[in-house]
Amino acid sequence: MAQLYFRYGTMNSGKSIEVLRVAHNYEEQGKKVLLFTPAVDDREGVGVVASRIGMRKDGIIIDEHLDMVAMAAQERPNCILIDEAQFLTKAQVEQLTEITDTLGIPVITYGLRGDFLGQLFEGSMHLFALADKIEEIKTVCWYCDRKATMNMRCKDGVPVFTGEQIQIGGNESYIPVCRKCYSRQKKTAAAQ
Known part of the structure; x- marks a missing residue:
């Protein structure tokens, strides 16, 4: 049974490394992955998923016009991966639930829980509400040895x-x- 996952962590917790690792593992087994990233994230160029340690891969750009359900139905991947999922809209998160529930394709999203003021992002809020599985990716505080939140x-x-x-x-x-x-x-x- 396919599920929608939300894997969240703070900045520098290794979310993008994890996305790239999971994509590599699927592809190494000859399985098809659709890797998405929101258009707003242009740190390494629009449509690029990159980690701070130098790993990078081109992704499909998510904008307000992209119909991820139609693309998933046409492409029939083994898995869908989303980087920077905090930037998704409610409607885009609902598309991911449809992909999981109707097409039976697992969707794994990675993103921040909250912003620099401790407020939830729109995408994160709806993923917390709708995801089948929620998993924290942990790292340590910049100033002490406690878990960064x-x-x-x-x-x-x-x-x-x-x-x-x-x-x-x-x-x-x-x-x-x-x-x-x-x-x-x-x-x-x-x-x-």
Whole structure:
């Protein structure tokens, strides 16, 4: 029975490495994978899934016009993989449930749980509500040895707590932190 998975973690937890690893494993067995990535993620170029350690693979661009259900029905892959799933819309997440439930194709999504203010992204919120399986990909806090649960946005190495929800960036813009260190940094910034 096919299922919809949401595998989430903070920045730097290895989500993109995992997506690329799973795609490789399927393809090495001669199985077909459709790898998708939202158009908004342009860090390595639109349509590119890349990890910070240098692995990369071209993906299918998800935009407001893409009908993933029709593509899956035509292509009949063994698995569908989605990177940066936090950027999906509710309608796109619903397409993934249809692919799983109607076409019987497993869908594995990877993304952030929340933004730099601790708020859920639209895609993450709907994946938490609709996914059959939810799995955390863990990493450690930048400041201590506790599990990182939040993404802290930084500008020139200084934590910031205002701005638009979506600002595409990597290690130069975000660090993984635990809630305690996040709160400490936020209080320090408010006192300045």
